[in-house]
Amino acid sequence: MILKNCLSYPNNDIIDIKIKDGFVSDDSDDDIIIDVGKNMVIPSFSELHIHLDSAFILDEDLENKSGTLEEGISLWDKYKKEKLNPSELRGRVMKAIHLLENNGVTRIRTNVDVSDPTLTALKEMMRIKNEVKNVDLQITAFPQHGLFTCTDNSELLEKSLELGADNVGIAPHLEDTYEEGIKSIKTAYDLAEKYKKNIDGHIDETDDPESRFIELLAKERIKRNFKGSVSAGHLTAMHSYNNQYANRVIGLIARAGIDVISNPLINMHLQGRYDSYPRIRGVTRIREMLDHGVNVSIGQDCIMDPWYPLGSGDPLDALFMALHAEPLMTPDLLEHSLNMITYNAAMAFGAKNYGYSYGSQGDFIVTDAKNPVEIIQYRHSRKVIRKGFLIKGD
Ligand SMILES: [Zn+2]
Secondary structure (H helix, E strand, O other): OEEEEEEOOOOOOEEEEEEEOOEEEOOOOOOOEEEEEEEEEEEOEEEEEEOHHHOOOOOHHHOOOOOOHHHHHHHHHHHHHHOOOHHHHHHHHHHHHHHHHHOOEEEEEEEEEOOOOOOHHHHHHHHHHHHOOOOEEEEEEEOOOOOOOOOOHHHHHHHHHHOOOOEEOOOHHHOOOHHHHHHHHHHHHHHHHHHOOEEEEEEOOOOOOOOOHHHHHHHHHHHHOOOOOEEEEEOHHHHHOOHHHHHHHHHHHHHHOOEEEEOHHHHHHHOOOOOOOOOOOOOOOHHHHHHOOOOEEEOOEOOOEOOEOOOOOOHHHHHHHHHHHOOOOOHHHHHHHHHHOOHHHHHHHOOOOOOOOOOOEOOEEEOOOOOHHHHHHHOOOOEEEEOOEEEEOO
């Protein structure tokens, strides 16, 4: 495939993109030529934080009346006990993957709850991972109730890694005690070192400014000289930290090279639930972290589940919310905000060959936009190209 007259992002050069055998090349012997007429063609989106196992389970029995994280967790427990099985899970997961694909996502990192003794969801998700062609799928083994609230949870996490999960998940703020939160972070590093995995945590997803597990997550990486990647999802407590502490801990996050994933759709909905007015927004400090050079991405998190009744699977929706919540709409920040669902997200995913250069994977989104901001403003229909094949659009 040859894409002619592409406006590149962020350099704004007019280029031709030649894709051969799935990768960007110097030449292409294929005769599929698309002239995009100097519109923007951007490298595809990456979705770094989503829960495909709970997508689309929302129904009347699962209405989250308080709108809190806690009620969402208990509704999910009920669903797992009464309804979850491999075939219905597969149907929902494939529906969510197609939605993401059609929006231009070709890399997905999904959490899978591994607190079920049979590991039903994980085993089915591993099968799906091996079958899907249009996305690269990565699995984070996520202990929904923490590692030490139930006796079996840390064994189940380890078993999940043996079964092939890519990333070690944790949620230290959901442990019963502060000490167990600390222990969960150390256990995550021990397991990641033992099985040569990366770490992808739900960290400080609370409005409690005393929740400061991010500092240990960062420091431990430095101390151990841990070579894998470490992602911290949410960090909503940071919204409520005092400014001096926030500044110090953001410096530490930058030094440790932690990838941060903010999930503004769900956190605008779930946070601030214990406030009266004024009500906090509860989205992490994206702007301050970008200023410190932290690699920040934006995630979708949920699609129609007990934690979030909406969710279109479009990274532009999540970005749109982040732009408002922070806010991030200075001309410069707005123009470069797409980085958080393209380059930054691909880097956190560990995508080796990403972008326009020779050898990059041929995954692109063809838009009708004349500049990056128009992509967010107009949300024109998109053509999605995966390894040189058109998978959406004509
Ligand atoms: Zn999550």
